[in-house]
Amino acid sequence: MQRLLPWLALASVLCLGSAGVFFTPSVKNNITLLMPDGVLVPLWPGPPPSPPVAQRWSHLPSASSPPRPLPVLSYPFLDGFKVRVTTTVRGGDDDSQEDEDSSREAVAAAPAGGKEPEITPLSSSSNKPCCQGTSASGSSAPGEHLNSLDFYPVQRLPRPPLVVWPESTSQYRPLNVSVKETGIPNSHSYKIYFQNEDGPISPFHDIPLFANEGNKIFNMVVEVPRWTNAKMEISTKEYLNPIKQDVKKGKLRYVANCFPHHGYIWNYGALPQTWEDPNHIDEATSCKGDNDPIDVCEIGYRVAKRGDVIQVKVLGTLALIDEGETDWKLIAIDVNDPLAPQLSDISDVEKHMPGFLKATVEWFRIYKIPDGKPENQFAFNGEAKDREFAHKIILETHEAWKNLVEGNSDTGGLDIGSVMVAHAAKKLPVNEAQSTIDGAPEVGQPQPVDPKIDTWHYVSLK
Structure with a gap:
C-alpha cells in the first residue's frame, strides 16, 4: 500500500486542482472496499491488477445535488463494487480537512511503480448492436487523457446519492x-x-x-x-x-x-x-x-x-x-x-x-x-x-x-x-x-x- 501513496497523492491533487483549490498540501488516502454485507476491507495488498481508466462524472448538477469536483480514476475490474475513499489534506498552517466521499464510490488511485501510469481511454459503444456510439468530446492525444478526461464511459457509472423530494x-x-x-x-x-x-x-x-x-x-x-x-x-x-x-x-x-x-x-x-x-x-x-x-x-x-x-x-x-x-x-x-x-x-x-x-x-x-x-x-x-x-x-x-x-x-x-x-x-x-x-x-x-x-x-x- 505504501508504494501506492505517491500516485494516490497525485490523483487527489488533480481532483482538488479541478475544483479551483491551489495550495501545496500533503495528502493521505485510505481506500477500502465496501462489500455487499457491509464489511470494509483493504482495497488490495499489492499493486492493482490493471491500469486505471479516465472517466467523467455523468450526473448533471441540480438543486438537490450541486456541482462538485468531477475528475476521478476508476478500475474496470472493480466494476460493481462500492469503494470508499477517505482523503485527509493538510496545508502549511496544519489545518486539515477530511472528505469521506462515499457518494462518488469511485477509485482515486494509480498503479504502483516508478513511471507515470498508462491511462487507457474508454472504448466507444459504436460496436454495441443496440446503442449509438459515444466519442471523445475533446483532444485524445496521448498524455492528455488524465487532464482533459474527454471520454464518456460506456461501463457502469457510479451515481450520487438519491434525494427524494x-x-x-x-x-x-x-x-x-x-x-x-x-x-x-x-x-x-x-x-x-x-x-x-x-x-x-x-x-x-x-x-x-x-x-x-x-x-x-x-x-x-x-x-x-x-x-x-x-x-x-x-x-x-x-x-x-x-x-x-x-x-x-x-x-x-x-x-x-x-x-x-x-x-x-x-x-x-x-x-x-x-x-x-x-x-x-x-x-x-x-x-x-x-x-x-x-x-x-x-x-x-x-x-x-x-x-x-x-x-x-x-x-x-x-x-x-x-x-x-x-x-x-x-x-x-x-x-x-x-x-x-x-x-x-x-x-x-x-x-x-x-x-x-x-x-x-x-x-x-x-x-x-x-x-x-x-x-x-x-x-x-x-x-x-x-x-x-x-x-x-x-x-x-x-x-x-x-x-x-x-x-x-x-x-x-x-x-x-x-x-x-x-x-x-x-x-x-x-x-x-x-x-x-x-x-x-x-x-x-x-x-x-x-x-x-x-x-x-x-x-x-x-
Whole structure:
C-alpha cells in the first residue's frame, strides 16, 4: 500500500486542482472496499491488477445535488463494487480537512511503480448492436487523457446519492386522484385528464412516485386494463399529459390477440415521476432509454380501470430491448390483492403463480409479430431480475425524471409542465390548466371498433 501513496497523492491533487483549490498540501488516502454485507476491507495488498481508466462524472448538477469536483480514476475490474475513499489534506498552517466521499464510490488511485501510469481511454459503444456510439468530446492525444478526461464511459457509472423530494411521496397525505374523460372513446379525441382536490394535475409529473417510501410502496397509473386491446398511454408530449390512445400512421393502435393471450394479460401502466432517459446508456443493458416513464405489469386478480392510481409493491423486472432501446417492464402486485402478502420477490411469482412469468416473456416477444415486426429481444436471456435490482432501476429513472423536470436534461419534445412540483422548470397555473380541461369536448358514446381487433393470431417462435 505504501508504494501506492505517491500516485494516490497525485490523483487527489488533480481532483482538488479541478475544483479551483491551489495550495501545496500533503495528502493521505485510505481506500477500502465496501462489500455487499457491509464489511470494509483493504482495497488490495499489492499493486492493482490493471491500469486505471479516465472517466467523467455523468450526473448533471441540480438543486438537490450541486456541482462538485468531477475528475476521478476508476478500475474496470472493480466494476460493481462500492469503494470508499477517505482523503485527509493538510496545508502549511496544519489545518486539515477530511472528505469521506462515499457518494462518488469511485477509485482515486494509480498503479504502483516508478513511471507515470498508462491511462487507457474508454472504448466507444459504436460496436454495441443496440446503442449509438459515444466519442471523445475533446483532444485524445496521448498524455492528455488524465487532464482533459474527454471520454464518456460506456461501463457502469457510479451515481450520487438519491434525494427524494417531498412531492415524490404521498405517505403523509391522502392521494385523492380522480379522472375526467373527454371526447369520444375509440376515437382520436378521447382523453383522460387527472385532477385532485386542488385541481388538474399531470399523471407524469404530479402524482407522487412513492405511496410509502419507507416500505417501498409505489403509485402506479393504470393505462390499459387487463384483457383489453387498445394501446392507451400517458401522452408525455401533450399539455397536462392525459392518457390517450396511441396512433401510428394515422390509425389508433390495438395489440393483437396472440393465441392463447387475449389483449394485455395484466393491468398495464407506468410509475409516475420516472423517465427512461434516451440520452443515457443504461449500465445494465448498454442501451439507451426509451423516453417514457417506466412500465409496470400489475399481476393481481382485479381488472383495473383506465386512469386508476393503485398502490403496488414491485417484485422484479424484465429488460425488454425494443428497437435498440431499453424498455424496463416492472413486475408488481397491488398491495390489496389477496396474493400480495405471499409475494415478496420475483422468485415467489413462479412459486405461487406457476407459468405466469413465462407467459409474460412470451407475450412481449411475440405481440408485434402480427404487425410484421420481428420478435422482440430481452437482456439477461429473458430472465427477470429481483426486487432489489428493480428498486435500483426505479430510483435511477426517478433521478432522471428529476433532472428532466428541472430542465437539466434535453426534453426531446416532452411536456415537462407541472402544477405541484416546486422544482419544476415549467410551472402550470391551476386556472390555466383548469381551462384546458373545461375546454375539452364532453365525453360521448364510444365509436364502434373494427371486429378485426378480436382476430386470433397463431404465432410460432423459431
